[in-house]
Amino acid sequence: MEKQLRKFTELIGFRYFIIIILILTGCLQFGLMYGNVKGVTYDFKPLQLAPETVRSTKTIEDTYKTQQEREKAATAVGPVYQFSEDVAKQRAAIVTSLFDYVLEVKKDVANSKEPIAIADQVGQLRKKFESLDEDQMPLIFTDSQLEGLLVQSDEDLNRTSIQLSKTVEEYLQKSIRPENVFVAQNDFETKIRGQRGYPDKIFNTVVLIGRTSIIENETVNEEQTKIRKEQAKESVEPTRILQGQIIVQEGQIIDKEAFRQLELLGMISNQASLKPIAGLIILTLLQMVFMYILFERWEANERKKRNALLVTVIVYSLSILLMKFISLVSGGFDVTIAFLFPTALATMLVRLLADDKAAVLVTVMTAASAGVIFQEGYSSVMQMEITLYIIFGGFASLFFLRSVEKRSHILQAVAVISLVNMAFIAFYLLMTQSSYGLPELVFYFVAAMLSALLSGALTMGLLPFFESAFSLLSSLRLIELSNPNHPLLKKLLMEAPGTYHHSVMVANLAEAACEEIGADGLLARVGCYYHDIGKTKRPAFFIENQMSGINPHDSLPPETSAEIIIAHTTDGADMLRRYKMPQEIIDIALQHHGTSLLKFFLFKAKEQGKSFDEATFRYPGPKPQTKEAAVISVADSVEAAVRSMKEPNAEKIHKLVRAIIDDRVQDNQFDECDISIKELKCIERVLCETLNGIFHSRIEYPKADK
Incomplete structure (x- = not known):
C-alpha cells in the first residue's frame, strides 16, 4: 500500500492529496452526523385532526410568547415622575419681575422732564411684559389692567410683589403633575382671594398673575421610565417549550397556536429548518480547514506527513463511527451511556502515530462532534457535558503520555485518565442538582473507569495495525526494535561483534546529541543499532572486526576495497527491507555516510599510480535527509576516529570532532x-563531552612491592 500511496501522491501532488482525503473525511462525517441534526418532522396542516400525539423533541424558547409577556410587563409599569424644586423659585422670580417692570416704567415717568401720557406708559409696560418668554408667563393684559398697575403707589406694588411671589413659591413646594395643573390653579386662586393686603383696583390682575404662575413641577422622566420598562421586560423569564411537552394530543384539532409551536420546533415537513444542516456543514468545514492547515504547514518529509494525515483521519472517522453506534443504542437506557465512550482513544493513537499538535486538534474535533452526535434535545446546540468529558480525558492523556518507552506507560496513563474521568463525572452529577440512586452512581463511575480502560486497550490493540499498514514508527515500535534479542541484532553480535560494539557506542553519542538539538533521540539510538547491519555480509573487511590482525584489504586493489566498504550501506538497506523494518531505519542505513569520500583508498590508488574517477570512491548516498541521519553520520565517523587515536585527551578529541564536522560541511x-x-555547534559540544567521559584519563596506580 505504501507504493500505491506514493505513486498516487506523486501523480496529483501532496496538496491536492490532502484536499481529496479531507473532502472524503468531511463527507463521511456529515453523512454520519446528518441524522442527529435533521430532527423529527410531520406532514401536518392547520385545523386538521392530529393522527398521533406529538411531543416536543427538545427544549426551546418560545420567543413569540416571551415577547408578549415582556410587552405586557412593560405596559404595566407606570411613568416615573421627577419633582423639580427650581420651578417654585423660577415662578416666584417671574412674578417679582413683572412688578419690577411696572416700577421701572413709573420711575422713567417720574424722571422724565416732559409729562408722558398714560397711553404711552401702557405701551412701554406692554413692551417690557412682551420681553418675557411666552412659555414662562403666557399672559395677555388689557390696557385697563396695565393702567391700573401703573397708577398704584410704589409701596403697594412692592408689598403686592413680595406677598404674591412668596405665596407662589410656597404653593409650588407641593407636587403638581400636568394633569392636575387646572385644579391647582383654581385652588391657588381660592388661596389668594382669602388673603388680605392686595389693592382692590388690581386684585383681579393679581389673581390672573397668580393663576398663570402655577404650573406643573413634577414631570415624567422619560429615561427612567424607559429603564424601568426594560427592567420589567428583563425580569420576565423566557417562555419555553420543554422537551417531552405535549404539543397536540391524538385526535385533537391542530389549532393556530399548536401549529405555530410545531413550526417553531421545526417539526413541520414543509417548514423544516435548514439551519441545523447548514450549521453542521460549517462545523465540518471548520474542522477540515484546521486539519488542512496543520498538515500543509507541517515541517516534515512528504511521506511522514502523508501517513500521519491518513492515520489521523482514519482514527477520527473510527471515533465518529463508535460515537454513532453508542448514540443509536442509547435510547433504551435511563442513564447517559455516552460516558462509556473512550475519551482518550483518538488522542493517544494520534499522539503515538503522528504528533502532539495533531493529537490536540483531533481531541477538540472529536469532542465537538460528540457534542452534536449525543445531543438529546434539551441543549440547543450540543451536549456540552460529553464535549467537556472528552476534552478533559483527551488532554489528560496528552499530559501524562509524554514519553512511551514501555506499553506499561500506557497503562499508567490510563490510571490517570480514569481519575480525571471520575472527577469530571463527580462535577457533572453535582452540577445537575438531581437525586441519583446508588445503581446510577455506580454506573456513572464505572463508566468513567471503563472509558479509560477502553482507551488504553484499544490503543494497544490498534497500534500494531496502523504501524504495519502505514509503516509507521512509534515510540513503542522503536523500543521493540532496540531489544537485543531481535534477529538482526543477534546476527550483528554473533557475526560482527566489533561492529556491534561500535554501533552501541555511536548510539550513545547520537542520542545525546539529538536530544540536545530537539531531534528524536530514540530514533537516533535505534537507527544506530542497525546502521551498519550491512557489514555482516563481509564482517572481516571492516577493521573493528579484524581480531587476528590480518587485513584483507592489503591484498586487494583499492577500487575493490572501496566497492566492498561502500556496499555495506546498500547491503544493509536490502537486509532491513527483507526484515520489513521501518523506512526511517532503512533511510539511516543508506544516508549515514551520505556521498562522502573514502579518502584512504583514493589516496592509496593515487600512490599506486592509478587514475580513477573520484565518484568511484564515494558512497552512493543519498545525503542525510533528516537531523537524526546527519547526527549519526558525524557520530559514526567521530567514534571510529577517536577509537583509533593513541592516548586521546580532551584537546585532541575536540580538534578531531571539529575537523570531522568541518569536513562534512565543506x-x-x-x-x-x-x-x-x-x-x-551544539552537536560538537555534546560529542566532545560524551567522548571525554568515555575516554577519560585513568589514574596510574603504583605497582605493588614484591
Missing part, C-alpha cells in the same frame, strides 16, 4: 537536511 553533506550551524 563536502556539502548537510545540504539536504534542515540542520543549522548553531545546531552543529
